[in-house]
Amino acid sequence: MEEFKHYTVMKNEAVDALECxxxxxxxxxxxxxxxxxxxILKRISPEGRLIAFDIDDDxxxxxxERLKNYKNITIxxxxxxxxxxxxxxLGIKKITGGVLFDLxxxxxxxxxxxxxxxxxxxxxxxxxxxSNSDFSAYDVVNFYPENELIKIFSEYGEERFSKRIAKAIVETRKKKQIETTLELSDLIIKSTPKIKSSVHPATRVFQAIRIEVxxxxxxxxxxxxxxxxxLEFGAIISVISFHSLEDRIVKHLFKYHSQRCHCDKNQIICNCPPPVLELVNKKPLMASDEEIEENPPSRSAKLRIARCIRKSL
Ligand SMILES: C[S@@+](CC[C@H](N)C(=O)[O-])C[C@H]1O[C@@H](n2cnc3c(N)ncnc32)[C@H](O)[C@@H]1O
Known part of the structure; x- marks a missing residue:
């Protein structure tokens, strides 16, 4: 396999948050x-245990290969x-230390x-x-109805010209299926006004399709x-997100589960269960200026951290 390149975003901040x-x-x-x-492994070895998930073969x-010398990881x-x-x-009932998402x-x-x-x-x-999934960008581009395309381009890509692009896709595929990335990218360029911008015109639509797929x-x-x-009492959840909708999901879920009461204003007696989470940071942490300089995409990263404060049953 060709070299696997990835710059780990907010590495120290996200792992420090776990208080390994x-x-x-x-x-x-x-x-x-x-x-x-x-x-994480450096900080929890030799007795700690790490379970790590991915769906990507590469x-x-x-x-x-990178972690082959650690005995306490299960991939x-x-x-x-x-x-x-x-x-x-795996016989694990509770996550006693913490859990990380780098979305x-x-x-x-x-x-x-x-x-x-x-x-x-x-x-x-x-x-x-x-790669084992049977649903790909090809299916979205060639088979989604026009209104669905408009919806995902607008919501997931915040694309201003969603309608024009969706229309152009639907018109093109009446004649012939859209097979490749460059066919799609050319079609986007041709169907949108030329605007001076450092962002390629296909960026937002490609992002939206990726999120959907x-x-x-x-x-x-x-x-x-x-x-x-x-989560066990005291365990920590640390989430890095890059997309505003993703961050909103994390923010709302953390907020909801850290509130003491969800009762209607008119309710006299509150029977709400105690909150599950305590927010470690109210505002998300962002990458440092040095990191952004080294790896510009990290400028959109937001790190939210919460601690479980519910006693296990
Ligand atoms: C931003 S990368 C993580 C990089 C990693 N933290 C590092 O430092 O190298 C996100 C990873 O999540 C994986 N991923 C996305 N959706 C997933 C899912 N539903 N289950 C497991 N892994 C998933 C992707 O395949 C990708 O490898």
Whole structure:
């Protein structure tokens, strides 16, 4: 396999947040190249245990090689959405230390031409994190109805010209299916006004399709809820997100579960259960200026941290 390149974003901040302790159980839901996992392992060895998930074969291979000398990591090629089932199969009832999510795609995924994520490199429309999945960018572009395309381009990509682009896609595919990244990118360029910008006109639509193909927002939302059931009292959840909708999901879920009361104003007696979480930081942490200079994409990273304050039953 060609070299796996990825710059680990907010490495120290995200792992410091976990307050790693030797002997406890940690989970890295998004192993990638293993940058965060390696630092966790350094801090929890020899007694601590790390379970790390990824669905991408290249990531699993690269991280397995990088971390091969650590005996206390279990690398699982499965979606983090199956965290409850996987931990149960490993005989783990509770995450005693903490859990990390570093959401989005790795640099490797975004730049390896044949993965079909890049509008700069010609390849079949793909964008699957998991190459075994049978749903790809090709299906979205060629089979989604026009109104669905408009919706995902506007919501996930915040694309101003969603309607024009969706219309151009639908018109084009009446004649012939859209097969490649460059066909799609050319079509976007031709169907939108020329505007002076440092951002390529296809950036937002490609991002939106990637989010749709990999069910990124639904996955985060569902899994964070599952993780709350798995956290031991005192365990920490640390989440890095790159997209405003993703961050909003994390922010709202943390806020909701850290509130003491959810009662209607008119209710006299409150029967709300005690909160599950305590916010460690009210405002998200951002990458340092030095990190942004070294790795500009880290400027959109937001790190939110919370601690479980619910006693296990
Ligand atoms: C930003 S990268 C993580 C990089 C990693 N923290 C590092 O330092 O190298 C995100 C990773 O999450 C993985 N991923 C995305 N959705 C996933 C899912 N549902 N289950 C497991 N892994 C997933 C991607 O394949 C990708 O490798």
């Amino acid at each position: 302790k030797n002997g406890l159980i940690y989970v890295d839901c998004t192993l990638g190249g293993g940058g965060h996992s390696e630092l 990531a699993i291979q690269a991280a397995s 699982v090629k499965d979606s983090y959405t199956n965290i409850k089932k996987v931990l149960q199969n 989005g795609a790795s640099y490797h995924q975004l730049t390896k031409a044949e993965r079909g994520f890049s509008f700069m490199k010609n390849a079949p429309l793909d964008m699957r994190f998991d 990999n069910h990124e927002l639904q996955n985060v939302k569902n899994t964070l809820n599952d993780v709350l059931d798995l």
